[in-house]
Amino acid sequence: MSTNSVITRNHGATDKDLADPALVKLRDLVYRISGIFHAENKFYLLALRSRRRMKEIGSNSFADYFDQLTTRATRDVEMRSLLNEITIGETYFFRSQPTIDAVSKIIFPKIVAQPGKQALKKVRVWSAGCSTGEESYTLSILFLEQIAPRFKDWKIEIVATDLNDGSLAKCREGLYAEYSVRNLSPQMRERYFQQQGNLFRVKDAVRAPIKFDRLNLQDQAKMLFMKGFDLVFCANVLIYFDSVAKKRTVEHFYNGLVPGGHFFLGECETLFGIYDQFRLVHFPGSTGYYKPVPGEDAGGKK
Amino acid sequence: MKPETSKMLQRKVSELGSLPVMPSILQSLGTCLSASPDDLDIARIVELISYDKSLAAQCLRVANSAIFSRQSGVESVRQAVIALGIQRVRDIVYSCSLPQLFAGAQRGMAQSTFWRHALGTALVSQHLAELLMVADVEKLYLAGLLHDIGILVNSLLYPEEFQRVLEQAQSSEAPLCEVEQQVLGFTHCDSGRVLADIWKLPPDVTATIEFHHHPAGDRAGGEIPCVVYLADLLCRLRGLGYGYYEAREFDLAAEVPWRVLQKKHPDAAAGLDLARFTIELDQYGVEVQTMVDSIFSNSSASH
Numbered sequence: 142m143s144t145n146s147v148i149t150r151n152h153g154a155t156d157k158d159l160a161d162p163a164l165v166k167l168r169d170l171v172y173r174i175s176g177i178f179h180a181e182n183k184f185y186l187l188a189l190r191s192r193r194r195m196k197e198i199g200s201n202s203f204a205d206y207f208d209q210l211t212t213r214a215t216r217d218v219e220m221r222s223l224l225n226e227i228t229i230g231e232t233y234f235f236r237s238q239p240t241i242d243a244v245s246k247i248i249f250p251k252i253v254a255q256p257g258k259q260a261l262k263k264v265r266v267w268s269a270g271c272s273t274g275e276e277s278y279t280l281s282i283l284f285l286e287q288i289a290p291r292f293k294d295w296k297i298e299i300v301a302t303d304l305n306d307g308s309l310a311k312c313r314e315g316l317y318a319e320y321s322v323r324n325l326s327p328q329m330r331e332r333y334f335q336q337q338g339n340l341f342r343v344k345d346a347v348r349a350p351i352k353f354d355r356l357n358l359q360d361q362a363k364m365l366f367m368k369g370f371d372l373v374f375c376a377n378v379l380i381y382f383d384s385v386a387k388k389r390t391v392e393h394f395y396n397g398l399v400p401g402g403h404f405f406l407g408e409c410e411t412l413f414g415i416y417d418q419f420r421l422v423h424f425p426g427s428t429g430y431y432k433p434v435p436g437e438d439a440g441g442k443k
Numbered sequence: 444m445k446p447e448t449s450k451m452l453q454r455k456v457s458e459l460g461s462l463p464v465m466p467s468i469l470q471s472l473g474t475c476l477s478a479s480p481d482d483l484d485i486a487r488i489v490e491l492i493s494y495d496k497s498l499a500a501q502c503l504r505v506a507n508s509a510i511f512s513r514q515s516g517v518e519s520v521r522q523a524v525i526a527l528g529i530q531r532v533r534d535i536v537y538s539c540s541l542p543q544l545f546a547g548a549q550r551g552m553a554q555s556t557f558w559r560h561a562l563g564t565a566l567v568s569q570h571l572a573e574l575l576m577v578a579d580v581e582k583l584y585l586a587g588l589l590h591d592i593g594i595l596v597n598s599l600l601y602p603e604e605f606q607r608v609l610e611q612a613q614s615s616e617a618p619l620c621e622v623e624q625q626v627l628g629f630t631h632c633d634s635g636r637v638l639a640d641i642w643k644l645p646p647d648v649t650a651t652i653e654f655h656h657h658p659a660g661d662r663a664g665g666e667i668p669c670v671v672y673l674a675d676l677l678c679r680l681r682g683l684g685y686g687y688y689e690a691r692e693f694d695l696a697a698e699v700p701w702r703v704l705q706k707k708h709p710d711a712a713a714g715l716d717l718a719r720f721t722i723e724l725d726q727y728g729v730e731v732q733t734m735v736d737s738i739f740s741n742s743s744a745s746h
Contacts (some may be wrong), residue, residue, distance in 0.1 A: 178719075180726040246616075246690045403742040413716035421718055423680045428718050431694065 146272045156187035163203035164188060166197045174220060178409050189228040206244060234279050235324040237408055239426025245287045247424060248403055252371050264308035267370045270378035274312030281347045282333050295378040302356035313341040338339050359386060364393040373398055376407035397431060404430040444633040452637045455600050463544040465642045472533045489521045504737055507575045510730050534584045542738055550597025551605045555735055556686040561588050563683030563731045567674035575704055576711040577666050586651040590671050593635025616690040620656050632656055659699040669700035681724045
């Protein structure tokens with residue numbers, strides 16, 4: 142298939158880059174190692190991010206870069222750098238609209254209808270591996286913008302954890318460049334941020350429901366205390382763990398959720414072959430996982 | 444379908460006389476396919492397709508697309524028939540000629556939306572059937588392509604009412620057939636079945652059209668409608684749907700059609716990563732859009 146008929150918006154990647162067969166090999170390699178799959182409409186992202194790494198190490202073609210990732214002594218280190226680029230290279234507010242819609246339109250109304258929830262009227266969310274905080278603040282804004290007006294008296298509590306102190310400092314500072322807020326309308330920027338020159342600082346109302354904490358997902362003792370969540374998010378973190386650590390971590394998430402709770406991975410991740418207690422559920426445009434209520438027939442879940 | 448629904452629809456069809464007649468080329472290809480291999484007249488098939496120049500050109504373009512052949516370079520209709528086989532060529536002729544056949548429907552679902560969903564379901568059905576080791580994989584493309592043909596029938600026969608159905612489904616974010624049942628008293632499965640009978644479509648395709656929303660019943664007829672049911676759902680969940688948001692959560696593995704297929708192909712089902720399969724569907728979105736664009740750009744250019 143010719144590329145110019147398919148890729149109408151390359152976001153800065155050249156047609157020549159996108160037609161390079163070595164990029165397809167690179168795509169398949171990244172997929173094999175990390176499970177992250179770049180469909181044809183996401184090729185430009187892979188091209189841009191690989192280019193960024195190639196510039197860094199002085200590689201001048203995708204074919205040469207593929208060699209760097211497969212045959213050189215430094216291949217593992219370079220793959221890790223590329224994965225860092227791929228997983229954290231582009232994060233911003235309201236990044237995954239399908240997941241946000243699923244939470245707002247499908248999951249929240251279900252939680253609010255649960256009989257056991259009526260006394261406290263509180264929804265508890267855990268953002269595991271919260272990185273620089275965009276996901277947690279997005280959830281807080283989503284709640285203020287779409288949930289709170291519909292469900293009076295309900296509150297949200299967001300626990301956001303990461304291992305990286307630098308990331309956590311950035312979370313607490315809550316100061317973001319225009320790039321991070323590009324998906325927000327001017328009205329929403331105005332409502333939830335204070336503009337400081339070119340930067341945007343989250344307002345106190347957005348910050349209030351979030352607790353930022355340092356947590357190593359491999360710290361078995363501390364993980365046992367993470368309990369009673371309705372929703373857990375853990376995007377693009379498991380790729381760094383080996384299969385034993387993956388399974389153990391997901392098991393903690395499972396135990397940390399209340400029955401009927403939902404778990405979301407990154408857009409391109411799957412639990413297949415890692416952990417089979419969750420039930421895979423499909424929402425429009427996104428997939429998530431569901432912890433069944435004991436005694437609930439799988440077929441009864443709709 | 445209730446007998447009175449069937450009668451009412453048939454009466455409507457004969458009153459209006461407005462359902463498209465199946466193109467003779469598709470009839471002939473159907474006859475060729477049901478003939479024994481010894482009687483196959485390739486020259487005749489090539490002649491039939493080549494007769495309509497714009498259709499032939501379109502078929503060649505589609506035959507060379509990534510969807511149908513990974514090796515490129517099919518340069519003539521004859522080559523296409525030999526390289527891809529008559530069944531594939533029939534799939535291609537269906538894909539190219541049906542959109543023009545229904546182009547008269549001015550209201551109802553946008554044609555490009557409809558055919559994006561139809562082509563998407565055809566491809567995903569076929570891919571899913573391959574992974575699940577379902578027999579007769581080659582039958583799935585056509586079953587998937589035509590499963591919702593009743594939507595076009597409704598657009599033609601009941602333009603005002605069906606427009607209301609679409610608007611109501613969109614605003615309530617509800618499944619189309621639920622709203623059809625409320626507003627029209629029947630669904631596109633019923634009206635599609637009437638057209639399938641008029642067109643004398645193959646039994647698997649007819650069963651899929653009628654039962655793709657309830658494919659596991661006694662009369663539903665095997666695995667093909669089950670696969671199309673799942674592919675239809677996946678397409679609607681993955682940007683190849685009816686163009687509106689359906690606020691629903693699905694546990695596919697708990698759906699009866701999945702269980703039917705799982706029971707028949709336990710190993711293949713256990714080895715299928717449904718989450719990964721779903722993620723990779725986004726690739727189809729791009730290919731399907733290219734194909735729909737190519738079909739529609741040609742039909743507008745030739746008019």
